Amino acid sequence: MDQALQSRVPGRDEAQAPAPMFDLIELFFFAYRDFVSDADRLLEDIGFGRAHHRVLHFVNRQPGLMIAELLDILGITKQSLNRVLKELLDTGYVEARPGVTDRRQRLLFPTAKGRRLAMDLSDLQSRRFERALSDLPKDAKVPAIDFLLAMIDPAQRDKVTSLVWGKPREETK
Amino acid sequence: MDQALQSRVPGRDEAQAPAPMFDLIELFFFAYRDFVSDADRLLEDIGFGRAHHRVLHFVNRQPGLMIAELLDILGITKQSLNRVLKELLDTGYVEARPGVTDRRQRLLFPTAKGRRLAMDLSDLQSRRFERALSDLPKDAKVPAIDFLLAMIDPAQRDKVTSLVWGKPREETK
């Protein structure tokens, strides 16, 4: 049996089973690990964690976000959000204003300080993408985006794309 | 000012700052979230978490792995590993055998049961990659691998590539 041409012989119980893609599985794991580690280092100086980062990020991206929308984006419970959000409010990175047409709502806005931190974090992460893309052929960004998008549950894809590229969020809805 | 052609006007303090790549940042976040969620669902029936998954995965991939090597791959402390590993040993998914040349070592092997679970999990995750790649042009796997690899810290890249593609691990070293 020529190992170079056929590196694997199917056993009896696995007639047609395609071999798992260990390469993609493992690379995705390690790539994501390094990706988040950049921000982690910056955050720990301030005493914040990843949870704070995510909240600040999306509030910065969609100023005027409602609590309910934020919960939906993050996919966590309000109890989980609350501790983290409270710290962001207390330390002046985020501020909440009651909705104009619906005063039950608390619309979240980044402060100047919050915008600065959010941008520093995004810049850090962007730099990793830039370094990565500079190692790759010219227009490697497009297939990267396509790949990541295709990895997302089809049912959620619309929500994500409109979050990423769409609707700049109208004033107070 | 034509919004369609020029959607953003640089302010005074940000003359040359490149805009952060929000698209890649957010897509990477959501894609990874969905990626791990597949395995999570299968694991929770057995009462295992992500930590168990990672340990089982790498033990299955490199049968005979030493504790120290595993710690290095996972990037966690031995105390963190221990509880999780103990559960995998107790429930018969992994077994430990003393090293032949060095009896201090505990070499980790997956049991038949462990191999089956590891494969089920890898198959699940592979199916997501397959679905994703099937949405994309023919050889989209290559740029995806290149992109993920480029995202990993250069200092760690050799370690990762040899883990992913290299050395099938010699018997007892």
Next chain:
DNA sequence: GAAATATGTCAATATGGCTGACGTAAAAGG
């Protein structure tokens, strides 16, 4: 025989999640 190595273990702590239950103010619908 001493030192370095591979591993285990006890204890305390942080973080980021969860469920369940209950409270309150404002809006919406009859």
Next chain:
DNA sequence: CCTTTTACGTCAGCCATATTGACATATTTC
């Protein structure tokens, strides 16, 4: 107007995963 629904907050307890620091033990190496 009154009831119900909605948007949110809060208390309490629990779980999983990680951390640091200290100490113990067996084995190998020098």
